[in-house]
Amino acid sequence: MQTGKRFRAYPTPAQEKILLRWIGHQRFIYNAKVSEDRYYRAFAKKAVSLSGTPVPVDQEYARFIGPETSWLREVPSPILRNGAVRWKQAYARFFSGLARRPTFKGKDGRQSVWITSELFSFRTNDETHCEELILGTKKFPLGVLSFKAQTPYSRPASLHVSVEAGKWFVSFSSDDGLPEPKxxxxxxxxxxxxxxxxxxxxxxxxxxxxxxxxxxxxxxxxFSDIQKSRMEKKERSRKRWQRKLARQQKGSQNRKKTKRRLSRSFEYVKNVRKDVIHKATRDFVSDxxxxxxxxxxxxxxxxxxxxxxxxxxxxxxxxxxxxxxxxxxxxxxxxxxxxxxxxxxxxxxxxxxxxxxxxxxxxxxxxxxxxxxxxxxxxxxxxxxxxxxxxxxxxxxxxxxxxxxxxxxxxxxxxxxxxxxxxxxx
Ligand SMILES: [Zn+2]
Structure with missing residues (x-):
C-alpha cells in the first residue's frame, strides 16, 4: 500500500527557478490532456458514428510537443510523461467514484510536480552523515535539495515537490509492502x-x-470562531475584488492583478476547510x-x-x-x-x-x-x-x-x- 510523508524543503533561488519550470511544464501536459479529453467527449457525443473512435484515456504526450511548444524540451522528459500519467490516475479516480472528472490545474494555490525514480537519488554525506536528496539528470541537474525530516522515512519510490504561498515541501510516497485491504x-x-x-x-x-x-x-x-470571522472577512474582500473585476477592461494588466487578488482571497477559506476536514476524517478513521x-x-x-x-x-x-x-x-x-x-x-x-x-x-x-x-x-x-x-x-x-x-x-x-x-x- 502506498503511504506518504511530507517535509519542508529549502531550495536555493536557482533551484526554485528550475522546480517552477518543472511544475509549469508538467501542468501544461496535464491541462493538454484535460482539454483533449473535453474535445473528444464533446465531439464523440455529437457524432459517435462520425468519429468512430472511443475517447482515448491514455498517457501519450508526444503529440503535444511541436514547433510552437519546443520549450517543453527544457525539462527532463519524465517530468512531461508524469503529467500525462497524473492525468490518467486522476481519471481512474474519477471512474472509481473517488473524485470528480479531472479539470484544468490553475496557476494559483498549491503547485506540485511528481518526480519518479529516474530523476532523483539519495546519498549519505561523508562529513555530516546525513542523507542527501539529489534531483535531476546529467543534462538537467538540480543538485542537492535540502529538506528537514521530522520523522524517520524510508527511501521513496517517487516523490512530489510542492510549493504553496512561498513555502516548499517534498513528499515521499513509498510502498510499505502490505496489500491494500479489500x-x-x-x-x-x-x-x-x-x-x-x-x-x-x-x-x-x-x-x-x-x-x-x-x-x-x-x-x-x-470551524472555530476565529476561523469563521476570518472567512467572513475574506468573503467580503472577495466580493469587493469581484465587483472590481467586472469593471475592468478584459486583458488589461490591472485586471490580471485583480484576478490574482481574487484567487488569493479564496486561498484562506480553501485551506481552513481542507485542514478541518483532514483532521476530522483522520480522527474518525483512526478510532x-x-x-x-x-x-x-x-x-x-x-x-x-x-x-x-x-x-x-x-x-x-x-x-x-x-x-x-x-x-x-x-x-x-x-x-x-x-x-x-x-x-x-x-x-x-x-x-x-x-x-x-x-x-x-x-x-x-x-x-x-x-x-x-x-x-x-x-x-x-x-x-x-x-x-x-x-x-x-x-x-x-x-x-x-x-x-x-x-x-x-x-x-x-x-x-x-x-x-x-x-x-x-x-
Ligand atoms: Zn419516535
Whole structure:
C-alpha cells in the first residue's frame, strides 16, 4: 500500500527557478490532456458514428510537443510523461467514484510536480552523515535539495515537490509492502456482527444547515470562531475584488492583478476547510472502535439547503438572522460535504473500514428511535420532537442517527455498495 510523508524543503533561488519550470511544464501536459479529453467527449457525443473512435484515456504526450511548444524540451522528459500519467490516475479516480472528472490545474494555490525514480537519488554525506536528496539528470541537474525530516522515512519510490504561498515541501510516497485491504473482506466481517454490535461500530454523518457535518456520536465538525470571522472577512474582500473585476477592461494588466487578488482571497477559506476536514476524517478513521461510516448519498448540486424564511403573525416575511449568514454558509458548506465524503472514503478504505451511502429521503423527518416519519416531527429548523414516541433531539443529530441506522440496515440486508465502488459512479 502506498503511504506518504511530507517535509519542508529549502531550495536555493536557482533551484526554485528550475522546480517552477518543472511544475509549469508538467501542468501544461496535464491541462493538454484535460482539454483533449473535453474535445473528444464533446465531439464523440455529437457524432459517435462520425468519429468512430472511443475517447482515448491514455498517457501519450508526444503529440503535444511541436514547433510552437519546443520549450517543453527544457525539462527532463519524465517530468512531461508524469503529467500525462497524473492525468490518467486522476481519471481512474474519477471512474472509481473517488473524485470528480479531472479539470484544468490553475496557476494559483498549491503547485506540485511528481518526480519518479529516474530523476532523483539519495546519498549519505561523508562529513555530516546525513542523507542527501539529489534531483535531476546529467543534462538537467538540480543538485542537492535540502529538506528537514521530522520523522524517520524510508527511501521513496517517487516523490512530489510542492510549493504553496512561498513555502516548499517534498513528499515521499513509498510502498510499505502490505496489500491494500479489500472492501469485500470488511463487508463480510461486519456482517458477522449483530445489529447491536454494529450500532457501536457505526457513525452516521449528516450535512447540517449551520454546521458543516453533524456526527451521530454527538460531535460536530465545525470551524472555530476565529476561523469563521476570518472567512467572513475574506468573503467580503472577495466580493469587493469581484465587483472590481467586472469593471475592468478584459486583458488589461490591472485586471490580471485583480484576478490574482481574487484567487488569493479564496486561498484562506480553501485551506481552513481542507485542514478541518483532514483532521476530522483522520480522527474518525483512526478510532479503533468505529468501522462503518454512513453518509447520505447527496448530489452536491442539490445540497444547498438554506434556513427557511420566517413569517410574523400577519404572515409577512421578517428579516431572518440566519439568512444573512446563509450566503456564506452555503458557499462554504456545499464544498465541505463533497470533500468530507471523498476524504473519509479514501482514508477508510486504506484503513480497512467501510463507507456506505444511503438514501437521504425523509432522513430529517424520521425518528431515530421509533422510525416514525412525519413533517410534524420538525417543529422548528433546529429541533426534532417525535410525534409518536416523544423523542426530543437536535434535528441534525437525530438525522445523523437515522443515517447510521439506514447504513446498518443496508449492510445487513446485503447488496451494500461502498462509496468508492462502481455503483456510486457519478
Ligand atoms: Zn419516535
Amino acid at each position: 472492501e469485500e473482506d470488511t463487508i463480510s466481517w461486519l456482517r458477522m456482527l449483530s445489529e447491536e454490535e454494529l450500532e457501536g461500530k457505526t457513525l452516521g454523518f449528516d450535512r447540517g444547515v449551520v454546521t458543516p457535518v453533524m456526527v451521530s456520536s454527538g460531535r460536530r465538525i465545525d 479503533s472502535d468505529r468501522t462503518l461510516f454512513v453518509v447520505e448519498d447527496l448530489k452536491v448540486k442539490h445540497m444547498t439547503r438554506s434556513p427557511e424564511p420566517k413569517k410574523d403573525e400577519s404572515g409577512r416575511y421578517v428579516r431572518n438572522g440566519a439568512r444573512a449568514k446563509a450566503g456564506l454558509n452555503r458557499a462554504i458548506l456545499a464544498s465541505c460535504w463533497g470533500l468530507f465524503v471523498v476524504l473519509l472514503s479514501y482514508k477508510a478504505r486504506r484503513a480497512g473500514k467501510l463507507v456506505l451511502k444511503v438514501s437521504p429521503q425523509f432522513s430529517s423527518q424520521e425518528c431515530a428511535r421509533c422510525g416514525h416519519i412525519h413533517p410534524d416531527n420538525r417543529p422548528s429548523q433546529a429541533g426534532f420532537v417525535c410525534q409518536r414516541c416523544g423523542l426530543t433531539d437536535n434535528a441534525d443529530h437525530n438525522a445523523s442517527r437515522v443515517i447510521a441506522k439506514r447504513g446498518i440496515r443496508l449492510l445487513l440486508e446485503g447488496n451494500a455498495p461502498g462509496a468508492g465502488s462502481e455503483n456510486s459512479k457519478r
